Amino acid sequence: MTLIERHKKAAEILPVAGSLIGGERYTSGAVGNFDHINPATGQAQANIALSGTDAVDAAVAAARAAAPGWRNTSGARRREILEKLAELIIKNGEELATISTLENGATMGFGATRFVSMAAEWTRYYAGWADKLDGLVVDTQRDEAFVYTIPEPFGVVGIIITWNAPLLSLAMKTPPALAAGNTVVLKPAEFTPFTSLRFLDLAKEAGLPDGVLNLVIGGPETGAAISAHAGINKISFTGGPSTATKIMQSAANNLVPVLFELGGKGANLVFDDANLAEAIPYSATFSLVNTGQGCALPTRLLVQRGVYDAVVEGVTAVVSQYITGDPLEMTTFAGPLVNDAALQRVSGIIEKAKAEKAGRLVLGGNRPGGELADGFFVDTTIFADVDPQSSLAQNEVFGPVLSIIPFDTEEEAVEIANSTAYGLSNYVQTSDMRRARRLARDLHSGTVGINGTGNMHVGAPFGGVGISGFGREGGREGVMEFVSTKTVLIG
Numbered sequence: 001m002t003l004i005e006r007h008k009k010a011a012e013i014l015p016v017a018g019s020l021i022g023g024e025r026y027t028s029g030a031v032g033n034f035d036h037i038n039p040a041t042g043q044a045q046a047n048i049a050l051s052g053t054d055a056v057d058a059a060v061a062a063a064r065a066a067a068p069g070w071r072n073t074s075g076a077r078r079r080e081i082l083e084k085l086a087e088l089i090i091k092n093g094e095e096l097a098t099i100s101t102l103e104n105g106a107t108m109g110f111g112a113t114r115f116v117s118m119a120a121e122w123t124r125y126y127a128g129w130a131d132k133l134d135g136l137v138v139d140t141q142r143d144e145a146f147v148y149t150i151p152e153p154f155g156v157v158g159i160i161i162t163w164n165a166p167l168l169s170l171a172m173k174t175p176p177a178l179a180a181g182n183t184v185v186l187k188p189a190e191f192t193p194f195t196s197l198r199f200l201d202l203a204k205e206a207g208l209p210d211g212v213l214n215l216v217i218g219g220p221e222t223g224a225a226i227s228a229h230a231g232i233n234k235i236s237f238t239g240g241p242s243t244a245t246k247i248m249q250s251a252a253n254n255l256v257p258v259l260f261e262l263g264g265k266g267a268n269l270v271f272d273d274a275n276l277a278e279a280i281p282y283s284a285t286f287s288l289v290n291t292g293q294g295c296a297l298p299t300r301l302l303v304q305r306g307v308y309d310a311v312v313e314g315v316t317a318v319v320s321q322y323i324t325g326d327p328l329e330m331t332t333f334a335g336p337l338v339n340d341a342a343l344q345r346v347s348g349i350i351e352k353a354k355a356e357k358a359g360r361l362v363l364g365g366n367r368p369g370g371e372l373a374d375g376f377f378v379d380t381t382i383f384a385d386v387d388p389q390s391s392l393a394q395n396e397v398f399g400p401v402l403s404i405i406p407f408d409t410e411e412e413a414v415e416i417a418n419s420t421a422y423g424l425s426n427y428v429q430t431s432d433m434r435r436a437r438r439l440a441r442d443l444h445s446g447t448v449g450i451n452g453t454g455n456m457h458v459g460a461p462f463g464g465v466g467i468s469g470f471g472r473e474g475g476r477e478g479v480m481e482f483v484s485t486k487t488v489l490i491g
Contacts, residue, residue, distance in 0.1 A: 023210025
């Protein structure tokens with residue numbers, strides 16, 4: 001069976017795309033249609049009706065109508081529904097992973113399947129918070145008022161998610177908002193709507209009442225309508241800084257608070273004393289997982305001069321063994337980019353880096369041929385000796401491109417790592433724990449991973465500084481983002 005045949009067969013599971021409002025398919029006022037292109041084949045596999053501002057109005061109205069009932073639903077019942085949703089995510093995991101692969105090209109073996117388990121974990125975690133959002137009693141003098149606080153939901157939360165890991169992004173935002181008693185108007189990226197559609201089906205099966213979670217499928221103007229809507233009480237957005245700026249400007253008109261998880265240009269600092277047997281495969285793999293389409297990936301590899309040549313050689317050897325190919329195959333490491341625009345952008349970045357001699361190309365730099373030629377594939381690419389001030393080193397690529405940069409001292413490494421406007425995640429590989437603790441403070445980012453860690457944990461806050469955004473997802477801080485605290489004084 002050819003790649004095209006495999007994907008046509010797999011696409012039979014894709015749900016019919018359309019906005020879902022108040023538990024019903026919304027069929028009015030389509031503002032256009034969008035041909036969804038399978039990123040692995042370059043062929044259209046679905047036609048998507050795009051909704052406009054009238055659908056946003058209807059979704060907000062449905063969410064506001066459902067808000068009193070959901071707010072007054074006991075925390076224990078909200079917990080039960082979210083726990084059931086987590087179970088259904090696992091039960092339908094293969095289907096959800098396949099849908100993700102078909103809509104954005106995430107590989108089954110190194111992305112989509114992992115996102116399923118993470119989404120279930122985040123949903124289950126925030127289910128546990130639903131009945132634990134307690135207020136506080138203030139210690140007052142005997143002749144003063146009795147004072148206590150009540151944690152309350154904001155009301156209607158507008159959630160706008162990105163395309164690179166839609167299931168995980170859904171699970172990081174929607175369960176904490178629902179656990180806190182909010183209702184939601186959700187907008188996925190228009191070219192990755194299928195995961196959200198299936199997520200809503202599972203939420204309804206889990207017992208979520210109609211109107212509590214509403215889905216609007218549309219383009220940028222739909223997201224703008226959510227951001228500017230007077231009926232939205234908070235906005236949570238994952239995406240790029242330029243879009244976040246527009247959202248913030250719109251939200252400012254209604255003084256609506258926002259949570260932004262934006263881009264990154266993470267640095268991975270490998271010191272002379274690092275365990276190279278572990279640091280090399282980690283540095284090679286983690287930087288390029290999900291075909292490099294991740295905001296918190298360590299796409300700048302900073303290596304101390306004493307082990308620089310060994311690390312460049314080792315990382316190149318590891319990456320050269322990875323397979324770029326059909327994302328439905330479990331052995332494939334790197335799949336296609338999400339669409340043709342991403343392909344043209346990443347290819348342009350690679351060609352610009354070559355032309356400017358921003359670094360020494362040691363692997364990749366081209367497009368694969370054969371049956372991959374019609375998809376949006378780029379070879380996994382490594383540049384060594386990269387100028388830390390070059391565009392390649394300073395700007396987010398969001399593709400399978402790794403930049404390797406030498407350094408001599410700890411101070412120089414910190415200076416290079418902190419030289420970008422981003423501040424999401426950084427990483428350190430060293431056997432010196434005093435150094436690790438120093439760097440944890442010195443590196444300008446919301447997260448610092450030391451010696452082979454991932455970039456997030458469900459029980460800990462995740463988010464950025466600088467143009468990587470503000471607000472936190474994960475842990476107690478993640479649910480408190482969706483809670484407003486009321487103070488009560490009784491005389």
